Amino acid sequence: MNDFSVEANGLTKYFGDYKAVDHVSLSVPAGSIYGVLGPNGAGKTTSLRMTLGIIDPDEGTSRLLGGHKPQSVRGRIGYLPEERGLYPGMKAREAIAFMGALRGLDWSEGRRRAATFMTELGLERVIDAKIRKMSKGMAQMVQLIGSIVHAPDLIVLDEPFSGLDPVNQERLETLVRREQARGATILFSTHVMAHAERLCDRIAIIARSARRFEGTVDEARALLPMQVRYTPRDAGDPAAVAATLPAGAERRGDAWHFAIEDGGVEPLLAQITASGHGVTGLSISRPALHDAFVHIVRQVDAGFDADAAEDAIEEASA
Amino acid sequence: MTPFIRNMFVVARRDFLAIVATPTFLLFLLAPLFMVGMVLAGGMGASQLADSARGKGRIVAVADPAQIEALRAADTRLRAAMPREPALLELRVASPAADPLAIAREKGRDTYAVMSGPLDAPRIVEREEGSGSGRYLALLAGEVRRAEAAGDLPPVTPRFESLASGGTSIAVQQSLGFGAVFVIFLLTLLLAGQTVSSLAEEKGNKVIEILAAAVPLESVFLGKLLGFLGVAVLFIAFWMALAFGGGLIAATQMDPAAIAAAGKAGKAATALAATPATGWPFFLGIGFIYFVMAFLLLGAVFLGVGAQAATVREIQMLSLPITIFQVGMFSLCAAAASAPDSGLARFAQIFPFSSPLAMAARAATDDSKAIHLLALGWQALWVALVVWISVRLFRSGVLGSGKSWRFWRRDRPA
Structure with a gap:
């Protein structure tokens, strides 16, 4: 057994x-x-x-x-x-x-x-x-x-x-x-x-x-980086807030959405505290299995599409 | 009980109950009643027709008054020895007015032949050339002339003795064999054809995947065969019981003297007195076993073929070749039954799909019993083989499993 x-x-x-x-x-x-x-x-x-x-x-x-x-x-x-x-x-x-x-x-x-x-x-x-x-x-x-x-x-x-x-x-x-x-x-x-x-x-x-x-x-779920949702208390100048956040942060309403690496939690917290914009909302979470699944399937599909595209190019040049 | 046998019985039980516990089964069970009714009605009609016509047929002899009595006496003597009794003889006194042609054309009666003129050179007017009636009248004339020439002879008093146990004639045994072939053929024709559609249900309602996952397909196939065999045996038992019960009731209703009289005279008695070469109990028993074998063999083929069919229409299309196949086997065995020990009979006994029929016929004419054990083993082997092949085809063709058996198709690229 x-x-x-x-x-x-x-x-x-x-x-x-x-x-x-x-x-x-x-x-x-x-x-x-x-x-x-x-x-x-x-x-x-x-x-x-x-x-x-x-x-x-x-x-x-x-x-x-x-x-x-x-x-x-x-x-x-x-x-x-x-x-x-x-x-x-x-x-x-x-x-x-x-x-x-x-x-x-x-x-x-x-x-x-x-x-x-x-x-x-x-x-x-x-x-x-x-x-x-x-x-x-x-x-x-x-x-x-x-x-x-x-x-x-x-x-x-x-x-x-x-x-x-x-x-x-x-x-x-x-x-x-x-x-x-x-x-x-x-x-x-x-x-x-x-x-x-x-x-x-x-x-x-x-x-x-x-x-x-x-x-x-x-x-x-760990295949994807953690997702952060951050709402500053002082919404003042978006550009100033964005400067303190990692590149690629996206603003939806009052909240900012962005992804961080597993080791990036503490530095992020320190950064937010130091920036002086304040915090009304902050969530750091793993993406759901749903997202991981879609991510994997899309990657596979993209690979297949790329193969297909290469094949098409080869055929065209031949 | 091994798991294989147990699985087989689980499937057989389900199929048997699913068939028997429906109103349609009642219709199926009673269907022969319609056939019997039709045959009875048709038979009665035909015999009535024959009866009404029989009284009207006649043959006529126009003779001198002196010869009338001699003709009547000769007619009584000859009539008894004729295999088929001639039509009623009407005697007329010769007169110038009696024209044979006019008599033959008289309305209201069927006149088969008219004899007139002197008995040593009679003129016989026949309805059909060379008819039996005409020859009978000629024979009658000769008999009267002989009686006149020889004078009164004392009547012959024969003493009849019958061969009590001199064995049954080969012809009767052969017809018994033919009867066995016919009965088994009829029953398999009526009952085995159903198996062709038996897997259609599972394919339609997708139960096949549950079955395929839970038990070996061989036991599904064999179980289905067994379930249908159960239905067939129930059908036969029902009708046997009905016939037996009906016979008993009829016997109690009838006067014993009448039965005795009927037994003495009836042709049925001679058939019953005939015994197959292997004896009645063995013959009936082995006949039933051969029916089971014929059912299993043909049923396995039909099941396997039907399992390949994708739609109900395909199954309907298959029923014709199946019927033709069965009729073919019957013709082969019927020919074999009428010529035992011929090469054809040997072939029919060995060829697996005609073997049960042909061997049942053999049991009627050949008294060796051990050969049947061999035949049953041979047939069982073929049942197993057919099921095995059917399952392989079903797995690869329908379940899309294993290597493709359609070897003529292009192989997939590596």
Whole structure:
């Protein structure tokens, strides 16, 4: 037994000539909540499918739960696919028990747990309702329960929050934390940063088919300099104020916005105190994960655009 | 129970319940009732037509008054020995007014032949040239002449003895074999074709990804086959029970004497008295097992082919080639059943998709039993092979996984 629930190395997948996933590696520590972030069409779902052995990678390997092949530990994995699907004619309780039974759970135990889970998640009214009678969000919650009903050691959720209302998103976050407390490892993909920021111990950012970042949320945020918002008491002469602030400071209303390096906090404070303009407001903060994400994705896109431009120039000169 | 088998049964159970617990299934179950009703109605109509026509047919002999009695006696004697009873004989006294052509054209009756003139050189007017009725009248004339020449002979009193257990004739066994082929073919035609659309549901509602993630696709395919087989067996059991129950009720309603009489005379009794070479219990048992095998084999092919189809329309288009394929297998096996021990029969028994039908026919004519074990093993191997290939094609084609099997396509640039 080692400390990683998921060890995927160099996963690569071609769809025809298109390289959908390019040497993506994921190492998910056991017992953690791990987010795979990326813009639409970046290759998140394909990466997860390869990780779980639903489709075979063209290159690379995936080992789960301590070096096992994905196919040999199916019973210990729970998976919510991106494309939600349930048999519309089945009742919620049966659908959950069916999904549990596929993973080796006893039918009657599955039915019992289904009722418990649904009651906890505020779905007790529809325990015996058919899936086709439910709203999309409800059906999604049912499917989510179905993918964790057998108490798996590894839970993989593909875009679990999309299509849920804020109340259900909140419930899902609680559920994810509770499963982690039970000892499960959770790997989920999303393009909504707020959830990742709140939940994830570590994240990987996939853009343009390849992994562009791996680390903690704080490490991702540290990629960008700290943002300062400063409002002087004495607004007198803007040019005089600007002279005391780092270059590139931008004035919006009364406040000045600018970025500083990690080591620049104390010198800045000293500078502001010494300038004599006074302070009515001052905030120094890390940018949100959202900004870091956009920053990384833009950089990747810019690189691709530059490549494309170079190609175009080469072609033109040839 | 290994996880593989358990997964298979989970899928089979879901499919079975999803099919059976719908109102449509009732329609499916009772559908043969419409067919039986139609056949009964059609049959009754046809037999009524035949009945109403039968009384009106006749053959006519115009003869001297002295010969009328001799003709009537000869007719009684000959009639009993004819395989198909000739039309009613009408005897008329010869008179100058009796013109055979006019008699043959009389309205209100079907007149097949009219005989007139002296019996040693009769004139026979036939409706159709060379008809049986005409030949019968000629035979009748000869019989009367012979009786006149020989005088009264004492009647022959034959003693009939039947071969009680002399074995069943080869022809009857062959027709039993053909019957087995036909029944298995009909059942698979009615029931196995459904499997072609069975994966369409999962592809439509995206459940396939849950299944593919949770269990090996082989157990999904086999489980689906098993679920459909369960439906088929339920269908057969329902109709068997209905037929058996109906037979019992009919038997209690009928007079035992009538049954005995019917049993003595009926053709059904001879068929029942016939035994297949392997004996009835073995024949019925192995017949059922071969039905299961035929169902699994054809079902696996259809499932695999249907899994490749992207739309409902494609599945509908596939139903024709599938039916033709089944009819082809039936024709092959029907030909094989009528010529056991021929090269064609050997081929039909070995070719995997006709093997269950052909081997069921063989059970009727050949009394060796061990060969069936071999055949079942061979067929099971093919079921596994077909499922294995179907899953590979499905994974690479539909799930977009693994190396492309479309080898004729240009390989991607490195």
